[in-house]
Amino acid sequence: MATAPSPPLARLLDQTADAVAAVRSGRSLTEVLARCPVELKPGTQALSFHVLRWWGGAQAVRALMAPKAPPANVDALLCSAIALLWPGSEPPYAEHTLVDQAVGAARQRTPAAANFVNAVLRRFVRERDALVAAVQPQPIAAFNHPLWWIERIKQDWPQHWQALLGAANKHPPMVLRVNARRGTAAAYVQRLAAQGRGAQAIGEQAVLLDKPLPVTELPGFAEGEVSVQDLSAQRAGPLLLGAGADRLSPPGRPKGEYLRAQPEGVPVTARARVLDACAAPGGKTAQLLELADVDLLALDSDPLRLTRVQETLNRLQLKAHLQVADAREPARWWDGRPFDAILLDAPCTASGIVRRHPDVRWLRRPDDVVALSRIQAELLDALWPLLAPGGRLLYATCSVFRLEGQQQIDAFLQRHAADKPWLDPASPGHLPGLPDNAPRPGFASETSGDGFFYALIHKP
Ligand SMILES: C[S@@+](CC[C@H](N)C(=O)[O-])C[C@H]1O[C@@H](n2cnc3c(N)ncnc32)[C@H](O)[C@@H]1O
Structure with a gap:
């Protein structure tokens, strides 16, 4: 041709x-x-x-x-x-x-x-x-990067600010998530090898490609066997569900660390009611459904973006209830039945994924950080009452700014101290996109996951 x-x-x-x-x-x-x-x-x-x-x-x-x-x-x-x-x-x-x-x-x-x-x-x-x-x-x-951004990173990461800014200018690796219902990372790596393509399995579901390639060339992509998703983003499902949390734990790490990576409490069981409050375009929704037979409600305030969730679920042959709604206004969409688990992958500055979206740093304004952190706090406050006693809420942002991560969660825990929420020791906290965050010791820093923040909070 x-x-x-x-x-x-x-x-x-x-x-x-x-x-x-x-x-x-x-x-x-x-x-x-x-x-x-x-x-x-x-x-x-x-x-x-x-x-x-x-x-x-x-x-x-x-x-x-x-x-x-x-x-x-x-x-x-x-x-x-x-x-x-x-x-x-x-x-x-x-x-x-x-x-x-x-x-x-x-x-x-x-x-x-x-x-x-x-x-x-x-x-x-x-x-x-x-x-x-x-x-x-x-x-x-x-x-x-703009000066205000440099100053904020310097203040938030006094030891690592230069490395973080440097990493944001590197090319990101292409990482796949193998559909847990259809196969394993190790088997998929062999399929790629048969085509002459180099890749490495990271845990049970993640595959790190030696070289990026169009999704149309990925075996089984159209059939829903595999999706593209960064390593840090892939931590959401195991963390929230509490089962198979080791799937993505790097082999070769000390046993104690491995065990500590397991969230505490009872794993989320089949048919549990799960809310994905900011779901589009659906990467984490799909991962949750690949890992467990949960009854999932996926919300997003953007109708156009929510159509992408449906497209993804169709490709992967998965099912969820989808609803366009502002998650901050449960009176308009909630049926009153508490959720066993809530994922709040909140809107944020996206300061952790600048290497994938190099325009972000030039688009954002300093006021955006404060405005977005206010929305994140509103979302947390609105969703917390919807969680069943004994339930868990995973708060996530793809940001390296502390105002959208640890500081946000510290303030939340104080505001709701009367309910005695507790932070799971398995919470990764900030994942700054540095060599430490690479899939295994000895991997090049370019293979590290995107900058992310995760806090897993339990309701007694
Ligand atoms: C970080 S993205 C979510 C990414 C998604 N979880 C994934 O893994 O593919 C944040 C999403 O929140 C949505 N959003 C923003 N404000 C919202 C609100 N008040 N209620 C519900 N969704 C909201 C945005 O439209 C956007 O799709």
């Missing part, structure tokens, strides 16, 4: 510059890419991801070389090209090709700017090391 010719690089650069400019004006990259012409989408996505990871440095260098900023559409193109030429960033194209094509794209956009773009880019290539060194004292250039 003949393969389609690749689109010209100048067109991809043009799309990338527009995509990055849209992110800077407050639109998410996912939304922007959804409107990208289909033949340009994969290339634009790859280049935009790269550019957003090096955007802080690129802007600082452009400001150094050309203190008077060119018109916004030229600036977006110029800074995108600088980011793609950044040293040590594994440039996706040879530098002369990039410069020529960026100048071609500039000529199409604003003919008068082509000479300027040409001069700036050629000087950057010539004096690259000196120019890059000159902007390193600026934190935004050195760490490629």
Whole structure:
């Protein structure tokens, strides 16, 4: 079969510059890419991801070389090209090709700017090391995150802030979750090996691929045998259900640690009533249903996102009750029967998954952290009374900010002290996305799970 010719690089650069400019004006990259012409989408996505990871440095260098900023559409193109030429960033194209094509794209956009773009880019290539060194004292250039974000990470992680910011700029690994009803990670690794693909089993259900690949090429994906889900996200199901909590525990860890990883109390039994309060797009809903025959209600306030939960369940041949609702208003949706277990995978800044969504750091504003932490507290307060005595609530966020993690839970435990809620010692707490959080000692830090926070709270 003949393969389609690749689109010209100048067109991809043009799309990338527009995509990055849209992110800077407050639109998410996912939304922007959804409107990208289909033949340009994969290339634009790859280049935009790269550019957003090096955007802080690129802007600082452009400001150094050309203190008077060119018109916004030229600036977006110029800074995108600088980011793609950044040293040590594994440039996706040879530098002369990039410069020529960026100048071609500039000529199409604003003919008068082509000479300027040409001069700036050629000087950057010539004096690259000196120019890059000159902007390193600026934190935004050195760490490629907004200053407020750097300050917050520094305050929350005084020992590890640099490693955390560095890890956020790395490429994430692709991790699969094998459907526990249909197979094991070890067996799936063998199937991949038969196709010549390298992968490693992590525990019973997780598979770490040596190289990412499109889901359409994963054996059994369409048939529901496997899903894509990060290692940290895969901890939700075993933690909440309390059974098989060892499935994802790394082998080779000391026995005591292994046992402590088991949540306390009675495991959630078949037909238990479980609420997944913020369910879409359904990764954790599906995992819960793969692990146990529970009676699950999946809520989400976003009707469009909830349709994705149904699509996922259809593919995996699983069943749940789905309802569009604001989980903070149980009077509108709750039938009055208490839940045995509640998963609250709350809306958050997504500061733990920046390596998968490099636009997030540039989209968020400092006020968002406070606003989202308020919503998380409202959700916790609204859902706690719905939990049966002896029940358990798992609070999760894909954030590394303490305000959305440990501080949120400390405040919750104080507010509800009269009910004597207790934090399970098996609660992982913050999983900061560092080498410690890699699947096994000795694994490269790039294989670590996303930044997450989990607290498992019991109701006496
Ligand atoms: C972090 S995502 C959940 C991810 C999901 N648990 C998974 O594993 O695929 C948070 C979800 O909460 C939903 N949400 C936000 N505020 C909500 C609310 N007040 N009530 C219910 N859902 C809400 C969002 O629409 C979003 O889909």
